[in-house]
Amino acid sequence: MEGPVLVGVDGSEAALKAVGWAAAEAVRRDRRLLLLTAFTMDTAEVAFTWREEDIRAGLDHVLDTAHGRVLAVAPDLEIERATVLDSPTAALLHRAAEATMVVVGLRGRGGFPALKAGSVAYRVAAHSPVPVVVVGSEPEPEGEPVVVVGADGSPHGRRALAAAFDAAAALSARVHALRAWEPLIPPAQMMVSYDFGAMHAAEDDALRRDLDPWRARYPDLRVESDTVESAPVPALARAARGARLLVVGARGRHGLPVLALGATAHGVLHRVPCPVMIVHAE
Template sequence: MASSILVGVDGSEESLIALDWAAEEAALRGSGLRLLYSAWVPALEPIFLPGSGPWDDHAQRVLQAAEERVRLTDPGVHVESSIGYHEPAAATLIHASHEASLIVVGLRGRGGFPGMKIGSVAYEVAAHATVPVVVVGPEPLAVTTVPKIVVGVDDSDHGRAALRAAFVEARLRSARVEAIHSVRVPPAIMSVAMLGGYDLESMRGERERLTHDALKPYRNEFPDVEVETRVEWDDATHALSRASAGAHLVVVGARGRHGFPFLALGSVAHGILHHAASPVMIVHIATTEDD
């Protein structure tokens, strides 16, 4: 059996949607599924021992209901569950992921600020985990007839890891890959190009060759996966967000070639987590193995 998929559950509706996604993924991969509930309450930690607090019964009920949900929808998936007592939820998930091939979390859980699009747990796990992280939002999946996996193309190490992860997912789901290379053209250059003073088509040809070269190793490795490519004159977050409509998944690297090295997530990964209409997979450099 492949290494397990780890999913955070807290009984919220969004965590149940994430659980359903994780169970389907586990069935496709032939992986086990590990459910993790964080019962860390720092203000009460000196009073109750782990497993004895008044919230422990609630945690057990949430996990039992989640296990039953998986067994009803995906009976072939092996399910285990555990409770984390000593750390915040994000740290518990990250530390528990050393034997996992993937972490799945809901976009938001219980608590937090209602005006925020993404919860702190989802963001921290996506930013700091060393395995791929799928963040699943509340929007119902309006998947196209032929499932598609959307992926951003650049020539960074994270970008290459994201490309391979996208092809792996496409093969699992008999889906096509929609690979998008985005170029943000400054308005001044776009204006000059419209007046005939700048050859955008020449730039497009160069970018199409870059995209072709970036995809070539994965097309060779996954010859049965259908691939559609395009170059867009737009910000990558906008282009990928538009393409996410009807997608099963959007895959991006945690960071691109540019940006501030001290930031855990690059601007595109950060933006797509807030704006995608589909689940988002964040891939780090260390997550290139096919599990």
């Protein structure tokens, strides 16, 4: 994809952190950066007490601050700016189709303090046609860069593998592929005996088969893999400690088709400190 790295800006420190991450990623991928800010005039108070030119001036100031943050770290990066009078979610999703990826802060100015992931981050991650990276407030870790990916064999998981190897190549990072599995719980009246050794071996073999084509396509990348008997969210949270990026599918193999984000994607947004990339199957 040749589109820009699109980043949402709202004047918050969380958004500026996302701007810094997006700028570095745009440099790594040789893409231009699109800074987008939006404001919705959806209340009578705003519509009757604010002039549109004053709103646009405020949004320009927000973009100026973000633009300056980019120039401080990537002075040669090609930068575009967009100001939209619409909801931030709608504005970002409207421009997402032409982007390589969308980057947002974990929580913006309008978020509720009790919620770690804000509504804009969640909705954009749930509905974007391209990968979405949600950037939290934690500083970038030192040491060897690692990209962790949840690989569960689902269509979303296979797309997550593709995105993870692509991101790792841009970062010159090691790939850590993790497959977390749990035996299905039978109805109470059924007596079931599990061969856990055979189940673990089957999951190992499935992960190896999923990784083989990507190892061949990226022969210079270091790749490690693990299968663990665990719920996916805590296993991924442990693996992502100190990682540069965690990549997961929007839904897993047991997710409900009607949900835009499955339990694992939802859970890691609230528990993982590193940037999280959410990838849809299509």
